[in-house]
Amino acid sequence: MYLLDGICKVFNGRTIAVRELDLKIRRGEWVALIGPSGAGKTTLFRLLNFTIPPTSGTLLFDGLDNRHLSGRRLREVRRRIGTIYQQHNLVPRLQVVHNVLSGRLGTWPVWQAVRSLIRPVEVDLAADALRQVGIADKLYERTETLSGGQQQRVAIARLLVQDPEVILADEPVSSVDPALAAGIVKLLIELSQTYHKTLLMNLHSVDLALAYFPRVIGLKDGMISFDLPTAAVTDEHLTALYAGSQTEVAGEEIFSRAERSFARSCQPRLTN
CATH class of the missing domain: 3.40.50.300 (P-loop containing nucleotide triphosphate hydrolases)
Structure with a gap:
């Protein structure tokens, strides 16, 4: 490797x-x-x-x-290659679903990325990733309202949808x-x-x-x-x-x- x-x-x-x-x-x-x-x-x-x-x-x-x-x-x-940082590198004001789906930006065309900011696409993918990290109920929460541990799980969910x-x-x-x-x-x-x-x-x-x-x-x-x-x-x-x-x-x-x-x-x- x-x-x-x-x-x-x-x-x-x-x-x-x-x-x-x-x-x-x-x-x-x-x-x-x-x-x-x-x-x-x-x-x-x-x-x-x-x-x-x-x-x-x-x-x-x-x-x-x-x-x-x-x-x-x-x-x-x-x-x-997916990287998780100690600072999480999340956008606090965005809903959790948007932060998770940012893991797909490397594969989406620009138009789809812009569209997803208005109305999230592939929501089921984000929901499944959040379920795997134990915070399925946080899908539409504002990220800044989550605890530090929950935000780290959002970062891990983002990694899951990237699938490195x-x-x-x-x-x-x-x-x-x-x-x-x-x-x-x-x-x-x-x-x-x-x-x-x-x-x-x-x-x-x-x-x-x-x-x-x-x-x-x-x-x-x-x-x-x-x-x-x-x-x-x-x-x-x-x-x-x-x-x-x-x-x-x-x-x-x-x-x-x-x-x-x-x-x-x-x-x-x-x-x-």
Whole structure:
């Protein structure tokens, strides 16, 4: 499904977010990413959903090289990848049905998207998605009236109508009550199992990662600290992962002068 070989991402020519990263994700896997703030997890997800390109290295999705994707082919690949964010990215004033159906925008022509804003189309699809996430009665509610946990379920329903092959969940439970977090993680895993989706989840909670995922990747300073079956993750692994984490600035990691030299070394490979 995914193959990353020597991936490096540098911002502004000197800020290294991901460095020389090798990673393989097989179709249908459930994988949790953990690590301190500023470790590069969100940047990695932005690479995986093709929001940003790597500075250097090879990124393959289902055998397709990111360097050869643009225009229509890039849009087609992006439709196969669904992302859930901690901020939900919903339009608060719209009814829930509209937010859910926005997951269809990648497949609708413009006229149908405009028409659906006036009178929702494919309502049955939205209703079924909301039923699967446990809030079928919220179809015509204004989204801003829902609780944080309910809004996250709307975002998951939107993903269901998109019907991607891969689900990237970037801190999906950080903005909900801890008591609800496990339920949302479990829901995403159950949906992935039912519909045979590949699931990658970025989590601050180590407990949730170890409780629900068979594979855990620890990311620190833009590099993989460990990539192990859950049963093999020890207290020593976790201590090393979170000890002495780097300062985070605007979601990107700031490194030493020597490492800025490494950042410059990535640049020539942009033309490869």
